[in-house]
Amino acid sequence: MITLDPRTKVLLLILTAIFSASIPNGIYTLVWIILTTILGIMLKRALKTARAAIIFAALWLFASFILPNIGGVLHTSLLVWLGLVFKCYPCCMIAALFISTTQIGEFMAAMSKWRVPRSVVIPLAIMFRYFPTVKEDWGHIKDAMTLRGISLSPGYFLKNPGVVVDALYLPILVTASNAADDLAASAVTRGIENPRIRTSRLDIRIRLIDIIVFLIFAVALIVGMGLSTGGYV
């Protein structure tokens, strides 16, 4: 329905980080999550965003209504754990939204408009791209280990630590190392080392919608800062 400039998304992420660092109140976190959810639906990631929002709602309801009735050590541990979860949740949610709705090419083009040095942009872009690959590789490696009768259980590990270590590290590191070479070859072929200013076929511009979304989040942050009185949920 709408598309945002990657730069706007970076700004939203920064706003959310400021929000997390300065406004801890559960009720504002809730507002922030609602805003993020609406944004997610607008960006056509309705299902995943809704799922994240529901998980948050469940945790929040638990913290507000069930937690006060639990006493003792469990109460403190859960309270602290939920405190940390609530602190990281808005950032992680918007970061996930950012990664899943942004093409790497878009990201690189937008960052080069901001003149962010390539030595930072390339590793970051590669990280976005490589996280899912690690997960996939991990599945293959586990299959291969099962096939050879190697298990990850502590008992097996204590009996043959060397075998497990080799079977675990070698494939992961060798695939990573090869992936780096392959990606580098393909990136160099496509001219990543070109010293001129990067051009892009993609039309990346700050549009009205970017400004509107940014203002909504910024106003929410400022109002929240003004009204925040402390308190947990």
Add this chain to the structure above:
Amino acid sequence: MNNEKNGFTAKDLITIGIFSVLLLLAMMLTGGPFSAVPTLTFYFPIGAAVLAGPIFMLFIAKVPKQGALIIVGAVLCILGTVTGMHWGLNFGFLISATLAGLIAGIGKFKSNVLNLIAYIVYCIGPMGTYFVFILNKESWVSFMLKKGTEQEYIDKMSEVATGSTIAIMIVGTIVVATLSGLLGLRLMRKQFVKAGIAA
């Protein structure tokens, strides 16, 4: 290239990106469970040091350049900041990765002993947040959980955070990092050099 003065090629930068992912995952895999439990949270650096040794060793063998570890530190610092981690942790990463790079650089990234020391220094990074905690408990708790946190929790943290806990944290991290680093060096010698990956 934009970065000719650092001498980074696109290949180096891509390798840095991929190994940052692996270092981060290794840290979360064994460190994550510790950080979730309040009384064990001080042992997070120990857990974080368990797996990453071989990854670190292969990384500095693949990109033996001054500044490569600084970029890893900066990337981890950026990711930590945008996911709302404590600044002590983020700048701990940056500072310790920079120092590790300098130490390994003394031996041109080839000396096993210096590489091992570099890895230990790198593992000390995540402790930054606990150093901040010890220096100023109130500010740490208010950053992590904000006003209105139960006094109970602050008391509990302070109770746990005695001198011996800190000593265990530091010594434990150094011991675990040494073992993990040695494992890394052994894998390098036994496998990666022969396979021609770490030429």
